[in-house]
Amino acid sequence: MKPDVPVVMRGLFGTMLMEIAPNLTAEYSAGSVGIMSMMIFMTADEYDRAADIRAAENAEMRALFGEAVELIGDAALKARLAEAAKGRDASLRISALDKENAALATLLIELQAHAEESSGPHAAGLEARIWDYLVTAAERRKLTFPSLG
Amino acid sequence: MEDLAPRIAAYLAHRMPAASHVEVSGVSRIPGGASRETYRLTATWKEGGEQKRRPLILRRDPVASLIETERDVEFNAYRAFHPTGLPVPEPLFLETDLKWLDRPFFVMEQIENCQAGSPFNAAPYGPLAEKIGAQFWTHLGRIAAADPAKTGFSSNMEAIAPQDCWKRELDKWEKVIDEDELMPQPVARAAIRWLRRNPPPPQPRVTAVHGDYRTGNFLFDGEGEIRAILDWEMCHLGDPLEDVAWAADPLWAFQQTERPGGMIARDEAFRLWEEASGMKIDPVRLRWWEIFNSLKGLAIWISSGKEYQSGASSDPILAFPSWYCTDVHNRVLAHRLAALSREARA
Numbered sequence: 001m002k003p004d005v006p007v008v009m010r011g012l013f014g015t016m017l018m019e020i021a022p023n024l025t026a027e028y029s030a031g032s033v034g035i036m037s038m039m040i041f042m043t044a045d046e047y048d049r050a051a052d053i054r055a056a057e058n059a060e061m062r063a064l065f066g067e068a069v070e071l072i073g074d075a076a077l078k079a080r081l082a083e084a085a086k087g088r089d090a091s092l093r094i095s096a097l098d099k100e101n102a103a104l105a106t107l108l109i110e111l112q113a114h115a116e117e118s119s120g121p122h123a124a125g126l127e128a129r130i131w132d133y134l135v136t137a138a139e140r141r142k143l144t145f146p147s148l149g
Numbered sequence: 150m151e152d153l154a155p156r157i158a159a160y161l162a163h164r165m166p167a168a169s170h171v172e173v174s175g176v177s178r179i180p181g182g183a184s185r186e187t188y189r190l191t192a193t194w195k196e197g198g199e200q201k202r203r204p205l206i207l208r209r210d211p212v213a214s215l216i217e218t219e220r221d222v223e224f225n226a227y228r229a230f231h232p233t234g235l236p237v238p239e240p241l242f243l244e245t246d247l248k249w250l251d252r253p254f255f256v257m258e259q260i261e262n263c264q265a266g267s268p269f270n271a272a273p274y275g276p277l278a279e280k281i282g283a284q285f286w287t288h289l290g291r292i293a294a295a296d297p298a299k300t301g302f303s304s305n306m307e308a309i310a311p312q313d314c315w316k317r318e319l320d321k322w323e324k325v326i327d328e329d330e331l332m333p334q335p336v337a338r339a340a341i342r343w344l345r346r347n348p349p350p351p352q353p354r355v356t357a358v359h360g361d362y363r364t365g366n367f368l369f370d371g372e373g374e375i376r377a378i379l380d381w382e383m384c385h386l387g388d389p390l391e392d393v394a395w396a397a398d399p400l401w402a403f404q405q406t407e408r409p410g411g412m413i414a415r416d417e418a419f420r421l422w423e424e425a426s427g428m429k430i431d432p433v434r435l436r437w438w439e440i441f442n443s444l445k446g447l448a449i450w451i452s453s454g455k456e457y458q459s460g461a462s463s464d465p466i467l468a469f470p471s472w473y474c475t476d477v478h479n480r481v482l483a484h485r486l487a488a489l490s491r492e493a494r495a
Contacts, residue, residue, distance in 0.1 A: 026177065026178070027177055027178065027179050027180065027189075028177070028178035028179060028180055031179075031180035031466075032464070032465050032466070035465040035466060035469045036465050038469065038473075039465065039468065039469055039472065042472060042473070098332070101332075102332050102333050105332070105333035105334075105335050106333045108333075108335050109333060109335050109338045109339075112335065112338075112339060113338075113342060116339075116342060116346075123494075124494040127490055127494065128490070128491065128494070131483070131486070131487035131490055131491075132487075134335055134336055134339075134483045134487070135483045135484060135487050137483075138336065138476075138479045138480040138483040138484075139480060141476060141479070142476060142480060143472060143473055143476045145269065145403070145473065
């Protein structure tokens, strides 16, 4: 689609905030339009990066599980980690990536809880490795708030 | 939009038997207090041969909301603190009979010629920040210092022992996440485990907790006087440091950790709170409540996202925090918990 979606989204943001909202007489409606315009602004970035973020997270969680397989004693968890580590994203649709992301994140929660309870020689390293991933993932998903100054 | 004016006028006439010719005008839904629909209006009537006029606020239960709260608890908080001199609007009528406005509501005094600062603004109070900040933290200290039984704040609340406060709040908000999460939440789950492994040291006593005391939830006038502390819908009995930590949460005013909420310096803020409350801030307990509050924030934003996604409401005020505020609190918690994990393993 041309003009590019992010360009259109940012244009809509400006129009809604600067032209439409000030001309609404109903106070609550004006506030709602302001909120909607900010969400459209955020969607401009998200449209471009959403698949990339999810594909990167899924690949990183699988890599982490591949490393953890060697460190975990629990046979059942070990088997599920090994299986998940072999997976791949069959589709780049956001809905498909989200579904896979949710399954991987659920396993990550279990792995992290397991690492926290463990005092084995690799537990500290594994816990640190998981936190590195979670911090990186949270920063990667950071949303830009529009500058209203 | 439904015409509420004649229905509100009929209700006010019912509640004010000495009044005649009751009329309501200027009914306008206003932003703020996202757990209930909030309307500004003006009532006029005749009483004792005189024409009377009073600007009012009406807060009605919503079809769906950011958080589910009991309106009688909120109303009672206004009733408890208004006579103490704390800047709180006068509560007037609480109504649970659905025949008047289809849903329960309450009516209170409208504080005119004031504004609320935006929590999503780096400088929400501009040149008034110092003056407002000093009042903000002193008022919070006064809330903590007030005896919940003497003020009547606790009259419709279940009693709780000091050592149980943290667990009750954590259980409550974990349940919200359990019920409402739309996707797995690794950071929230890690926070819950940390909070349970590291309970806070005992608090000296149980106090009134506002529950949402922050930038944006009070009104100030052009001179920088705080005129109304609002949005008591999450108030409860608990640890006063819960309010301190929420007021200083990094979400407000874009993570100005050294100038919480875009007001005054953190050290001065805490000094004023200690002075007004007569209590000391235990840093270990405060840390627990800081982490708890970021988790509580996540629970609220997750819950509001569920309301929107389920179709219970199409109000964007429910969708926006589920995007933006979830993002901020996830990052805040991830960094904080990662550091605590490193410390614990060192």
